[in-house]
Amino acid sequence: MSSQTKRPLNILQNLVGKRVTVRLKTDVEYKGEMDNVDAFMNVILSDAEEFTGKEHATKYGKVIVRGDNVLFIQIADDIL
Amino acid sequence: MSSQTKRPLNILQNLVGKRVTVRLKTDVEYKGEMDNVDAFMNVILSDAEEFTGKEHATKYGKVIVRGDNVLFIQIADDIL
Amino acid sequence: MSSQTKRPLNILQNLVGKRVTVRLKTDVEYKGEMDNVDAFMNVILSDAEEFTGKEHATKYGKVIVRGDNVLFIQIADDIL
Amino acid sequence: MSSQTKRPLNILQNLVGKRVTVRLKTDVEYKGEMDNVDAFMNVILSDAEEFTGKEHATKYGKVIVRGDNVLFIQIADDIL
Amino acid sequence: MSSQTKRPLNILQNLVGKRVTVRLKTDVEYKGEMDNVDAFMNVILSDAEEFTGKEHATKYGKVIVRGDNVLFIQIADDIL
Amino acid sequence: MSSQTKRPLNILQNLVGKRVTVRLKTDVEYKGEMDNVDAFMNVILSDAEEFTGKEHATKYGKVIVRGDNVLFIQIADDIL
Amino acid sequence: MSSQTKRPLNILQNLVGKRVTVRLKTDVEYKGEMDNVDAFMNVILSDAEEFTGKEHATKYGKVIVRGDNVLFIQIADDIL
Numbered sequence: 231m232s233s234q235t236k237r238p239l240n241i242l243q244n245l246v247g248k249r250v251t252v253r254l255k256t257d258v259e260y261k262g263e264m265d266n267v268d269a270f271m272n273v274i275l276s277d278a279e280e281f282t283g284k285e286h287a288t289k290y291g292k293v294i295v296r297g298d299n300v301l302f303i304q305i306a307d308d309i310l
Numbered sequence: 311m312s313s314q315t316k317r318p319l320n321i322l323q324n325l326v327g328k329r330v331t332v333r334l335k336t337d338v339e340y341k342g343e344m345d346n347v348d349a350f351m352n353v354i355l356s357d358a359e360e361f362t363g364k365e366h367a368t369k370y371g372k373v374i375v376r377g378d379n380v381l382f383i384q385i386a387d388d389i390l
Numbered sequence: 391m392s393s394q395t396k397r398p399l400n401i402l403q404n405l406v407g408k409r410v411t412v413r414l415k416t417d418v419e420y421k422g423e424m425d426n427v428d429a430f431m432n433v434i435l436s437d438a439e440e441f442t443g444k445e446h447a448t449k450y451g452k453v454i455v456r457g458d459n460v461l462f463i464q465i466a467d468d469i470l
Numbered sequence: 471m472s473s474q475t476k477r478p479l480n481i482l483q484n485l486v487g488k489r490v491t492v493r494l495k496t497d498v499e500y501k502g503e504m505d506n507v508d509a510f511m512n513v514i515l516s517d518a519e520e521f522t523g524k525e526h527a528t529k530y531g532k533v534i535v536r537g538d539n540v541l542f543i544q545i546a547d548d549i550l
Numbered sequence: 551m552s553s554q555t556k557r558p559l560n561i562l563q564n565l566v567g568k569r570v571t572v573r574l575k576t577d578v579e580y581k582g583e584m585d586n587v588d589a590f591m592n593v594i595l596s597d598a599e600e601f602t603g604k605e606h607a608t609k610y611g612k613v614i615v616r617g618d619n620v621l622f623i624q625i626a627d628d629i630l
Numbered sequence: 631m632s633s634q635t636k637r638p639l640n641i642l643q644n645l646v647g648k649r650v651t652v653r654l655k656t657d658v659e660y661k662g663e664m665d666n667v668d669a670f671m672n673v674i675l676s677d678a679e680e681f682t683g684k685e686h687a688t689k690y691g692k693v694i695v696r697g698d699n700v701l702f703i704q705i706a707d708d709i710l
Numbered sequence: 711m712s713s714q715t716k717r718p719l720n721i722l723q724n725l726v727g728k729r730v731t732v733r734l735k736t737d738v739e740y741k742g743e744m745d746n747v748d749a750f751m752n753v754i755l756s757d758a759e760e761f762t763g764k765e766h767a768t769k770y771g772k773v774i775v776r777g778d779n780v781l782f783i784q785i786a787d788d789i790l
Contacts, residue, residue: 241506254381298538305533379462434561451624541696
């Protein structure tokens, strides 16, 4: 692995402590504060809320999402 | 693998002995005490109960869940 | 691989000679005596019986199940 | 890995700062400026817009798409 | 890889020259004499017959089955 | 990896600059000039056209197809 | 990797120059002369014909099939 291939991970590390939206391949979304993330996009969120549709939210405590379920992580444009 | 990529695993190790909910990609959930977990999210639960819906629970003894089936592991916010 | 990531495998090795239930991702279950198991959850069962539903069992001799088909391995709570 | 296998990655790196279209295996498309990309085709887009059909666009801020969802990345012929 | 993780493979090697049934994830079965097998469960069978149902068999010559299609390999209890 | 396992890649490298057809697992085809290809069958095509059926073609500029989507690459018999 | 795990590949190399049938996971078959094959079962066939059913064949020139699509490679019993 060259240093080039680590860049996206480094940016992911900058997300720690920020509020993010994690959309899964199933289109379910989890919003919360990112506690941690690794190169496989395993994500630990606190104060997590699950959105299966726009009108429905379920509150969770802390969730550790396995990275292979992730479609994308969305953040506000001015964070990174 | 840098030390950064091990952080989520370290946090997973902190879950040993705690009660957790493991949700699979099929939406089935297993609740139990986490006996062990590794970097692939292979999970060993004791006193495991299977929930296929909110009203139905099946009691198991100990189950060793293969990590690639895992969607997320949920814990109470004050544990980690 | 650190020693931490081998712990679940070590526990799997303790299952050799015990009766287990292996549930596949397809929900089919195989019950039998565990002859061997490795880190990928490739499992060798002897006196194996296949359960596709609660009322139906097919007897096999020995089966070597490829690990990527496994959902979980279930054991009695007092074994490990 | 030989130097040959890095060529497509090098070309990907040339896309940083350019406008691209990322089509997913689900046929959803994301258009935006490429902030970064790695060898797994993990892609960071800013000013991202999601197109689920030709007439519908949703604006996002910044998205980090997990590479295993990607079908292709499309660019104008005169960029590379 | 420790010596522990090679045990199932060693047992697989003991199957060479024996008659086996290879069931695929699609439930199609191939019966034949095992010419060879490797750690990915790539299997070479000679005098292979394909069973898509209990009443239907198609004769093949030699087939080399890619391991990732395999559900299990079944053998008589007294072979291993 | 032995030198044997690189042979198909070497042949792939001979395709650079030639016109090829890339068929995806979804049966969609892309025809174009191969700009580059690597061992994962990540393919860069220029002057790419997409064929979803025999009568319909969409023109693209340059596309970088992620290799895991590829079913096969077809070429004229006299090229290699 | 031990020498044992390379045996099936060695046998695959013996197929070069022989006529083979490659069946894909989709049940489509390609018949042709094997120009090359590697450990992932990436296969290069010349004079390839595609069979989607028993009565229908489409002629191709040369095709390079990505190995992960392969179900099995079939050969005459007397070749190996």
